[in-house]
Amino acid sequence: MKFFNTLAVTTLFLFSASSFAGVYKCMVNGKLVFSDTACVTNAESVHIDPVPRDSLDNPETAERYRQQQEIKRQQQEIEEHNRAIQVEQERQEFNRQASEAQRQSHEKAVEGKLDSIKEELVKTRKQAARPKVCTSNQYSYGSYSNGTTICR
Secondary structure (H helix, E strand, C coil), X not given: CHHHHHHHHHHHHHHHHHHCCCEEEEEECCEEEEECCCCCCCCEEECCCXXXXXXXXXXXXXXXXXXXXXXXXXXXXXXXHHHHHHHHHHHHHHHHHHHHHHHHHHHHHHHHHHHHHXXXXXXXXXXXXXXXXXCCCCCEEEECCCCCEEEC
C-alpha cells in the first residue's frame, strides 16, 4: 500500500512539474527564439498564459484576452524600466560616495602635509631665534639687535 501512495505522489509531482515548465526567450544568431530550455547566454524566462478555450469561438472574449495580455506586457515593461532607473540611481549614489571618500582622503593628506610644513617652520624659527655661540677657532665679530652673534 505504501508503494502505491509513493507512486501516486511521484506521478502527481512529475505531471505538475511538467505543466509549470518554463518558457525562455533568447537571441540566437540575431533571431528571437522561444524554447523550453534555457539558452547558453542571455536567456530570459517569460510567463505565457494559455489562451482560454472560449476565446476561440467568441471574438469579444478573444479581444478582451488580447487587451489583458497587452496590459500585462506594458506592466512588465514599466517594471523593467523602474528596475533600470533604480540600478542607475544606485550606481550614481555609489559614485557619489566614492567621490566623497576620495575627496576626504585627499583633504587628510593635504592637512598632514600642512602640519609637517608648520612643524618644520616652527623648528626653523626656533633655531633662528637661538643666539649663536662661536666655536674656539672663531671669534665674535658683533651681534645683531635681536641678540644673534656674528662669528668669524
